[in-house]
Amino acid sequence: MGMNEAKLQEILDQYPAKVQKNRKKHIFIKRSDVESQQIEANTRTIPGIITNRGCAYAGCKGVVLGPIKDMVHIVHGPIGCGYYAWNTRRNKAKSDDPKQNFINYCISTDMQESDIVFGGEKKLTKVIDEVMEIFNPKAITLSATCPVGLIGDDMGAVAKAAEAKHGVQVLSFSCEGYKGVSQSAGHHIANNILMEKVIGTGEQEEAPAKFPINLLGEYNIGGDGWEVERILKEIGYHVVSVMTGDGSYEAIKNAHTAELNLVQCHRSINYIAEMLETKYGTPWLKVNFIGIEGTIESLRNMALYFDNKELTLKTEAVIASELARIEPIFEQYKKICAGKTAFCFVGGSRGHHFQNLFSELGIETLLAGYEFAHRDDYEGREVIPTIKTDADSKNIPHYTAEVDEKRFRLKVSPEKLEELKAKIPLGEYKGMRFDMKDGSIIVDDLNHFETEEFIKALKPDIFTSGIKDKYVIQKMGINSKQLHSYDYSGPYAGFNGAVKFAEDISMGFASPTWNFITPPWKNQPLLEGSVTEEGVA
Amino acid sequence: MLDCTPKEITERKSGGMINPAKTCQPIGAMYAALGIHKCLPHSHGSQGCCSYHRMHLTRHFRDPVMASTSCFTEGSSVFGGGANLKASIQNVFHIYKPDVMAIHTTCLTETIGDDVSSIIKTAEVAADKLVIHANTPSYVGSHITGFSNMTKAMVSYLAKNTLPKKKEQANIIPGFVNPGDMREIKRLVQSMDIEYIMFPDTSGVVDSPMTGEFQMYPEGGTTVEQLKDTGNSQLSLALGRFASSDPADLLNKQCGVPAAVLKTPIGIKATDALLMTLRNSFAREIPKELEIERGQLVDIMTDTHFHFHGKTVAIFGDPDIVTGLTEFVLSLGMVPLHVLTGTPGGSSNSAAGSFEDDINEMLKGAGIEANVKSAGDLFTLHQWIKNQPVDLLIGNTYGKYIARAEDIPFMRVGFPILDRSVHSYLPIVGYQGAMRLIEMISNALLDRADRDAKDEDFELVM
The missing domain is CATH 3.40.50.1980 (Nitrogenase molybdenum iron protein domain)
Known part of the structure; x- marks a missing residue:
């Protein structure tokens, strides 16, 4: 059973006219016989729609800043925002200096009514003073919540005064929840300031080891980043910094020393990769460490870039030994998964990346989409110049990187760069649409109503999404897997991650629990026999 | 774990929170x-x-x-x-x-x-x-x-007062508890043969069965008709002052339904109080089955008192739950040394009363001196524990970090519990809930005793 335009229209017809008109632009059925298929993305969700989206604060503090372990992150606002972004995202971190690992701490100004009325700047200042006294961190971030911008607290001024007083960097992020249209706005707010004020402030002029790289857009959910680092280190790369999973302020300061930037989550950080190229001359490579093939391809592309015989040989040796180790295990799970179908709806880039893993397991992705992506994540980077800026994105401060005269250095010659670009995705991403089969559905900002309708129409065997959907889907008797938190498992990246993922979703398919949904008495009459005029015989 | 938390307590005056014990x-x-x-x-x-x-x-x-x-x-x-x-x-x-x-x-x-x-x-x-x-x-x-x-x-x-005479019917306001607790409270009231309206009632909503179909609106929940009819009830029972006394007061003002504000029925004393209020207000004798349950509970408390008597405990969470738990652990002969809620505690004059006054009163009765705080945070609780260690920590999931840092047994009760399942289905209220709490307390303490025992001290029967 597939989806066609008529069936899609039937689903959309159930909406009020205005909603229908809007949602129609966010959904298309993939056709490769047309050159482009435009989707509307990164625009407002309609009020009243049960969306999966969060807010700018969630993207800024929750996603990008939170994982940086050696900074204290202060949330300026009423208690809830700090509370919900505390240890809930599985961005794992470990530190050689436990006294400078603040990952398990939640610090909030806990604004009260009087702070809303009279302003919260004084309280924020006092909280910073206390944080310095108790924790003595090397740097602090301040994240704004909705009321802060509305009452006009000048967090920037508080941060500046605190820097002067305490002699550490205090970064202020105006990531009020109403900014932009989703978490994406918050990623931009966070990353722009890290770019402007942290990256490049380290003293190192050169990386301490050969083949230095940064891993951008890797948040170390369930230890993904550690698995990627394990492989990279084995091959001989030096990981300068990770942004921001298990990230550290100290490392990010020296991110300018990398020879290549790897971009895992295109959505949240591609613009920083561009800026790093402008400022320091470091090219970026789109990688995908989700899936065995994706991992191998990414490693080979990196080897092509560095063009070093020893590194290339080691790359192939590591790939061969990893494959020999995992393939027999992976094959077992393929038997359980082959022929199944999936929906894959996740936040930014995972909605695309995990389709590779599904495909390697013999699972076809029928529907995919992103919660907070932009058009380029669907259609490819070539559409970026055509994306119109609307009122909602205009209010996110723009940062333009300029050449760092002292530290700019071409990492490869322009001729070599062009040659490489023909072979590997340097500064390039083709988007989700490119990899999807004809007839599959692509949906932006999928909502609850559509989730139910598409499930009824296409009956997938597995739906990968987030916690808000998870139990809705399971109630329908369909295997459901969280791809934000990995259902508390992982890692799912790299070679070990592929096996772990295969094991986990196979477990979902193979669980005996599905057999118990229908009680035995539903299929068996209470009394055997026939009803006669005198009663039951 | 939590290595940045110093033992030495310095007074914090900013009003900010470090590791909160409440949300919004x-x-x-x-x-x-x-x-x-x-x-x-x-x-x-x-x-x-x-x-x-x-x-x-x-x-x-x-x-x-x-x-x-x-x-x-x-x-x-x-x-x-x-x-x-x-x-x-x-x-x-x-x-x-x-x-x-x-x-x-x-x-x-x-x-x-x-x-x-x-x-x-x-x-x-x-x-x-x-x-x-x-x-x-x-x-x-x-x-x-x-x-x-x-x-x-x-x-x-x-809520509307539409009848000349009040119905022989109780409003039960259960407070912020799990659906399993709401079910158990309803069972107690039903077994006394008293008509009632529970509101809100999340049982059947957030513990709905797996049927192979998703229901956007499951079968549970208080109906609008019932909510209207609360104005005609003879009595409102507000269980837990912080979550339930204000709506009960409003019902009284709006529809003339008198309110009885009771503790969340956690433990033997609070459950006794609930049943006695029902008994006396509706002239119904306590049924045999509840008397047997109570007897079983007391039997268990007596049989196993040496598992928990004299053990020190720290309790944190929501004020109504913490109040109930504190009262119950005192009934078990345990010694609460630290009691904390993140919710601001009201004052002695407010309708909700004062959390700190309530707890201190109970502790005074037991002759125990302890740290008691409302509007506190888990950073404070952790520092207290560092300075005065306890045998057991009771609270929501966030307590696991402190329990690990200080290597103390941890028992999960309250909201939220994010790392264990089934808790929302099974009650901690009523006599049966009290039995469950004893089982949890004993298991936590005895599992630790077993883990720490030398081979020669490792016992089959305890």
Whole structure:
């Protein structure tokens, strides 16, 4: 059973006219016989729609800043925002200096009514003073919540005064929840300031080891980043910094020393990769460490870039030994998964990346989409110049990187760069649409109503999404897997991650629990026999 | 683990929180609204609020938690959220078809001063549909306050005194407890053969069965008819002062239903008090089955008193739950050394009374001196424990970090519990709930004793 335009229209017809008109632009059925298929993305969700989206604060503090372990992150606002972004995202971190690992701490100004009325700047200042006294961190971030911008607290001024007083960097992020249209706005707010004020402030002029790289857009959910680092280190790369999973302020300061930037989550950080190229001359490579093939391809592309015989040989040796180790295990799970179908709806880039893993397991992705992506994540980077800026994105401060005269250095010659670009995705991403089969559905900002309708129409065997959907889907008797938190498992990246993922979703398919949904008495009459005029015989 | 927390306590005067023991009002309002039959909670604010609340509730209950949002942008924050809310009301009823839409505000919409009541009045709502709202500013109180405010909204919008004489019927306001607790409280009242209306009632909503079909509005929840009829009841029982006394007071003012404010029936004393109030108010004798249950509980308490008597304990969580737990561990002969809630504690003069006064009173009766604090945080609790270690820590999931750091047994009770399952189905209230608590306390302590015992001291029978 597939989806066609008529069936899609039937689903959309159930909406009020205005909603229908809007949602129609966010959904298309993939056709490769047309050159482009435009989707509307990164625009407002309609009020009243049960969306999966969060807010700018969630993207800024929750996603990008939170994982940086050696900074204290202060949330300026009423208690809830700090509370919900505390240890809930599985961005794992470990530190050689436990006294400078603040990952398990939640610090909030806990604004009260009087702070809303009279302003919260004084309280924020006092909280910073206390944080310095108790924790003595090397740097602090301040994240704004909705009321802060509305009452006009000048967090920037508080941060500046605190820097002067305490002699550490205090970064202020105006990531009020109403900014932009989703978490994406918050990623931009966070990353722009890290770019402007942290990256490049380290003293190192050169990386301490050969083949230095940064891993951008890797948040170390369930230890993904550690698995990627394990492989990279084995091959001989030096990981300068990770942004921001298990990230550290100290490392990010020296991110300018990398020879290549790897971009895992295109959505949240591609613009920083561009800026790093402008400022320091470091090219970026789109990688995908989700899936065995994706991992191998990414490693080979990196080897092509560095063009070093020893590194290339080691790359192939590591790939061969990893494959020999995992393939027999992976094959077992393929038997359980082959022929199944999936929906894959996740936040930014995972909605695309995990389709590779599904495909390697013999699972076809029928529907995919992103919660907070932009058009380029669907259609490819070539559409970026055509994306119109609307009122909602205009209010996110723009940062333009300029050449760092002292530290700019071409990492490869322009001729070599062009040659490489023909072979590997340097500064390039083709988007989700490119990899999807004809007839599959692509949906932006999928909502609850559509989730139910598409499930009824296409009956997938597995739906990968987030916690808000998870139990809705399971109630329908369909295997459901969280791809934000990995259902508390992982890692799912790299070679070990592929096996772990295969094991986990196979477990979902193979669980005996599905057999118990229908009680035995539903299929068996209470009394055997026939009803006669005198009663039951 | 938590290596940055120093043992030495320095006074903190900023009013900020480090590792909070409370969250904000709207999540409590959302949970309460789920306890209305065929109701869709609606968050009037930014998308993030609704998303966070749904995530946290879903993680605790492991069941769908449906709610919609007004999806604020910067424009709506500047010009007011009226248009967003009206569009939401239209879209929600058209697409998701609830009977009731229960709107709660957020810090955003409270700060800009949206007049939700007026917006609702000018919105188009079908005659057979209902929109109610509660003001739940995140910068006042806690999630418990939000639960109370939404429960109050059920009264202010719906409760009517329509009969010349009150019905022989009790209103039961259970407070912010699990559906398993609500079921158990209903069982107690039913077994006494007393007509009742429980509101809100999330049993059958966030513990719905697996049938192979998703129901947007499961079978549970207090119906609108029942909510209207609460005004005709003879008595309201507010279980837990912080979550339930305000709606009960309002019912009294609005419809003349007298209120009895009792502790959340955790442990033997609070359960006795609930049953005695029911018995005396409705002239019903306590049925044999409950008397047997009570006897069994006392039997267990006696048989195993040496497992827990004299053990020191730290308790944190929501004020009504912590009050009940403190009373019960005292009944077991345990010694609470640290008792803390994140919810601001009211004062001796306020309707909700003072958490600290309540706990201190109980401790005084037992001759125990302890650290007691409302509006506290887990950083403080951890420092207390570092200075005065305990045998057991009782609280919600967030306590696991302290328990690990200090290597103490940990027992999960309250909201939220994000790392264990089944808890929301099984009660901690009533005599059976008390038995379950004893089992949990004993297991935590004895598992630790077994783990730490030398081979020669490792016992088969304990």
